[in-house]
Amino acid sequence: MATGRSHRPATRSRGIPEATVARLPLYLRALTALSERSVPTVSSEELAAAAGVNSAKLRKDFSYLGSYGTRGVGYDVEYLVYQISRELGLTQDWPVVIVGIGNLGAALANYGGFASRGFRVAALLDADTALAGRLVAGLPVRHIDELESIVADNQVSIGVIATPAGAAQEVTDRLVAAGVTSILNFAPTVLSVPDGVDVRKVDLSIELQILAFHEQRKAGEDDRQEPDGDVPAVMPA
Amino acid sequence: MATGRSHRPATRSRGIPEATVARLPLYLRALTALSERSVPTVSSEELAAAAGVNSAKLRKDFSYLGSYGTRGVGYDVEYLVYQISRELGLTQDWPVVIVGIGNLGAALANYGGFASRGFRVAALLDADTALAGRLVAGLPVRHIDELESIVADNQVSIGVIATPAGAAQEVTDRLVAAGVTSILNFAPTVLSVPDGVDVRKVDLSIELQILAFHEQRKAGEDDRQEPDGDVPAVMPA
DNA sequence: ATGTCTTTGTGAACGCGTGCACAAAGATGG
DNA sequence: CCATCTTTGTGCACGCGTTCACAAAGACAT
Ligand SMILES: NC(=O)c1ccc[n+]([C@@H]2O[C@H](COP(=O)([O-])OP(=O)(O)OC[C@H]3O[C@@H](n4cnc5c(N)ncnc54)[C@H](O)[C@@H]3O)[C@@H](O)[C@H]2O)c1
Ligand SMILES: NC(=O)c1ccc[n+]([C@@H]2O[C@H](COP(=O)([O-])OP(=O)(O)OC[C@H]3O[C@@H](n4cnc5c(N)ncnc54)[C@H](O)[C@@H]3O)[C@@H](O)[C@H]2O)c1
Numbered sequence A, B: 001m002a003t004g005r006s007h008r009p010a011t012r013s014r015g016i017p018e019a020t021v022a023r024l025p026l027y028l029r030a031l032t033a034l035s036e037r038s039v040p041t042v043s044s045e046e047l048a049a050a051a052g053v054n055s056a057k058l059r060k061d062f063s064y065l066g067s068y069g070t071r072g073v074g075y076d077v078e079y080l081v082y083q084i085s086r087e088l089g090l091t092q093d094w095p096v097v098i099v100g101i102g103n104l105g106a107a108l109a110n111y112g113g114f115a116s117r118g119f120r121v122a123a124l125l126d127a128d129t130a131l132a133g134r135l136v137a138g139l140p141v142r143h144i145d146e147l148e149s150i151v152a153d154n155q156v157s158i159g160v161i162a163t164p165a166g167a168a169q170e171v172t173d174r175l176v177a178a179g180v181t182s183i184l185n186f187a188p189t190v191l192s193v194p195d196g197v198d199v200r201k202v203d204l205s206i207e208l209q210i211l212a213f214h215e216q217r218k219a220g221e222d223d224r225q226e227p228d229g230d231v232p233a234v235m236p237a
Numbered sequence C: 001a002t003g004t005c006t007t008t009g010t011g012a013a014c015g016c017g018t019g020c021a022c023a024a025a026g027a028t029g030g
Numbered sequence D: 001c002c003a004t005c006t007t008t009g010t011g012c013a014c015g016c017g018t019t020c021a022c023a024a025a026g027a028c029a030t
Helices: A018-036 A044-051 A055-065 A077-088 A103-110 A144-154 A165-178 A204-222 B018-036 B044-051 B055-065 B077-088 B103-110 B144-154 B165-178 B204-222
Strands: A074-076 A094-099 A119-126 A139-143 A158-161 A182-185 A198-201 B074-076 B094-099 B119-126 B139-143 B158-161 B182-185 B198-201
Touching: A018 A044, A018 A055, A018 A077, A018 B204, A044 A055, A044 A074, A055 A077, A074 A077, A077 B204, A094 A103, A094 A144, A094 A165, A094 B204, A103 A119, A103 B103, A119 A144, A139 A144, A144 A165, A158 A165, A158 B204, A165 A182, A182 B204, A198 B204, A204 B018, A204 B077, A204 B094, A204 B158, A204 B182, A204 B198, B018 B044, B018 B055, B018 B077, B044 B055, B044 B074, B055 B077, B074 B077, B094 B103, B094 B144, B094 B165, B103 B119, B119 B144, B139 B144, B144 B165, B158 B165, B165 B182
Parallel strands: A094 A119, A094 A158, A119 A139, A158 A182, A182 A198, B094 B119, B094 B158, B119 B139, B158 B182, B182 B198
Antiparallel strands: none
């Protein structure tokens, strides 16, 4: 920034593009790997390759955080790890509850990548009374009725939903009412939440269908023989 | 649209925006639910609400598929289900292999949403010989060395990776060499693949970090007290 | 100190995606 | 057959994200 460069960017943290935010964890992962190998500095070109993005995009992304690079040298790995961690809010602990401890919920509870980045599993919740008390990943499964008190006592602001789709909205409503303002949803449903609550979804089925679309296209490129006549008799009114 | 409308859109399937493709599964899910309730037609407004998108966006999305609606009435549910299914390539069967049958892999194998949409689990693969032969979701776990023959024999074109990050690239290379051209990656690593191979990733850790970013911002809105002085002595060279 | 060489930070152009707003299509009722 | 009313399909404008390309910053050697 040539014109009027201030020492403290202060309120620049506002206005980081969403697309950039989504890439910061990617950079952070690559930087952490470099850090573990004691690499002191890295160029935008190298880091971009490691993160699988365009180097100009990476530099622009970092420019939103401030001028943390040194021309002719690159970026200081440790410093950048710290800056990105701080920007993402990973320098503090985030208590998380997982609701629905079935196949997926149990796998999530066992996932090591949780704790590694400031996320702490505060509790595992399930409606099934037969599960109550059973240990999963070293934590006892608690009954869903304890949701409200657990969220309040642990100041949980992030909830993970791994219940069947039919229960997801109800669980969401309870989480939100209890004070949770961020939800990661694994159930294949659209959740409605009030303003101020963020929802992100992970949907295996959707990802596969997108892959299938492109796969079909690839197959169609070569042998262009449409199976025609397959069209059902139903036509739009 | 009005000018020269042909009966068979034929090669219009080319040129569907990626953003639209990503939403088609969402529409399909909502439509399937309507179909099960025997709802004959639905307006763009209603369907958009069910899918959680803007109605104009939905209409534009459908316009890429063709003119399947009736003005004044809406869309024929059954017909639209068929058209979207066909567009996504779900009218055919997609054999899929899952590699890495640990916590997550087992959960994926047990996932019902797999088979429900034309995806068939052709095999479960793992490097752990102790797992070989054990039944998971009714299927025996096969040893990773069978990968090549299984992919070839079943004409598998989609692979799901649920191994530790360290093994993901190696597994990818073997899958690609064997003929797989679409990969869904659950391991937290950037995969490199040759042109013509699609990779989509699902990364819990990234999703949580994005939520944490917004969560931190929300918290900062009210009590704006930056913990300053927290900055480490490390400065960029 | 000066020159060279590397690499950042960003201006600018472009393309994609989104959403408004409305004309036209077509159903429905008289 | 005509009028009215609903809802689609899309032209258009706008904003965001991506990428190129390059001036300038700064390291490093002499
Ligand atoms: N398993 C997967 O790989 C996978 C993949 C993608 C999506 N999903 C989705 O994730 C969700 C969970 O999948 P799963 O395979 O673990 O299912 P599951 O049936 O094994 O587990 C669901 C758990 O949720 C609990 N539950 C039900 N209603 C509840 C409620 N109201 N409150 C709290 N807990 C409740 C059940 O007791 C059960 O333990 C489903 O919506 C599924 O579609 C799963
Ligand atoms: N568990 C989760 O909820 C979760 C969430 C997000 C991401 N992930 C990621 O998914 C992956 C799997 O997680 P997990 O919890 O199931 O781990 P896990 O250790 O339980 O399972 C990994 C499995 O992969 C097998 N494996 C190792 N090397 C292999 C190879 N070269 N070829 C074939 N199989 C091999 C192992 O034998 C093991 O069975 C990890 O990369 C993890 O980071 C897991």
